[in-house]
Amino acid sequence: MIFQSIISKIKESNKIAILSHIMPDGDSIGSSLALYNALKKSGADVRFILDDEIPKIYRFLEGSDRIRRPGQFEGFDIIIALDCGDAERLGKSSLYLNNNYVINIDHHVSNNGFGNINLIDKDSAATGEIIYDIIKLLEIEMDRPICECLYTAIVTDTGQFQYSNTTFRTHQIVGDLINNGVNVSLMFEKIYQNNSKEKIVLIKTALSTLEFFHNDAISCISLTLEQMKETKAMDEDTEGIINLARDIDCVEVAIFIKELEPGKIKVGLRSKKKADVAAVALRFGGGGHVHAAGCTVKGTVAEVKGKILEAVAEELGR
């Protein structure tokens, strides 16, 4: 029903804007570019507006060189926001939400339903899975560039098909993408075997801060602005660092603390089994999934670390 209203809304629209969140990841970029390429192919006047840079590793994807930055307010027949839990995460792109008809498509439980139509499917491993269905229902042919975008969305949000969000359906969809031309080893080479030297030096610095708490059930890695500057790494290079802290046998919850600007700290949280890190993040105004969540907190690195450690320990004791 909700799918049908979205499909008819898209079909009756010509001028369409796709928006997604700042600090983009593989799913936000992959799902947005897949829909962008598909709608473009169907003849729509479509643009993908993003208030950020596309991370280098995703620049091989079709359409990645045609993103627009948010500028003047413009009217669109519809706005489609993807993979974004709330309007604030759109950055300056949120200005397009005013006086435009908004379709909000996401898989985050914490999505606050800011659209006129909201399709929030927490059982989808990635927004890319929902976009796969949308493109199928629009009866637009799945060509190789579209499939590569969707594959990127799904492989990154499932942690290379290892997280509990990975389902039978995930593999069915991915099977179809491979059937339509995706070269798996080439995708892994582009996404995972393409690190810059600066990124690896950053990982070295990050690991030097690794600490354990709560009988080693909690691990914590932190990065200050100064350390970021010293390593000359890019902001996007911090992606995946938290996994190094998580992937340790004794660890149940991993914390990654990153200084965004003086007094403003971004916190990433990962858990393996029962601990609900989305609940922890929510207490600090953030959100996410049970096993992967985040928030932005005011304070120094040490202050924020103290508060988060306390909240995580409480969650573990529940």
Ligand SMILES: [Mn+2]
């Ligand atoms: Mn996602």
